[in-house]
Amino acid sequence: MDEHSYDDIINLPNPTSKKHPRMSLHDRAAQFAPFAALTGHDAAIKETARLTDERLELSDEVIMRLNDQLNMIRDNIGTEQEVSITYFVPDDKKSGGAYLTHSGVVKKIDEFERKLIMQDETVIPIEQISEIQGEIFKGLYE
Numbered sequence: 001m002d003e004h005s006y007d008d009i010i011n012l013p014n015p016t017s018k019k020h021p022r023m024s025l026h027d028r029a030a031q032f033a034p035f036a037a038l039t040g041h042d043a044a045i046k047e048t049a050r051l052t053d054e055r056l057e058l059s060d061e062v063i064m065r066l067n068d069q070l071n072m073i074r075d076n077i078g079t080e081q082e083v084s085i086t087y088f089v090p091d092d093k094k095s096g097g098a099y100l101t102h103s104g105v106v107k108k109i110d111e112f113e114r115k116l117i118m119q120d121e122t123v124i125p126i127e128q129i130s131e132i133q134g135e136i137f138k139g140l141y142e
Contacts, residue, residue, distance in 0.1 A: 052096030083134035
């Protein structure tokens with residue numbers, strides 16, 4: 001290719017339109033910005049991809065064990081017995097939810113509202129509990 005092929009036009013002035021005003025740099029940059037055709041579509045895809053767990057149905061044996069453990073906790077409130085409670089938290093946006101485990105000391109069992117209130121003010125619905133562990137239960141089912 002010839003090194004001087006544009007010598008005849010290189011110094012000519014840049015043509016400007018007489019009908020249209022010159023576009024600002026901001027407007028020119030907007031032409032190359034990412035385009036989201038559907039507002040909220042990206043969020044909807046992320047929500048669909050978010051995984052949830054199904055709530056497990058507990059056997060009668062497990063329910064009896066949980067009832068025994070809750071009675072033991074109620075009888076020992078005030079003795080600072082630390083327990084770990086695994087419970088189901090339903091998802092607000094789609095079916096299913098997540099299992100969480102919270103460790104701490106039970107401050108109160110509200111039998112009317114059917115919930116545990118932990119010392120750190122965490123509230124756990126009794127019907128969502130799937131497992132309780134703690135030193136207090138050593139020897140209970142051995």
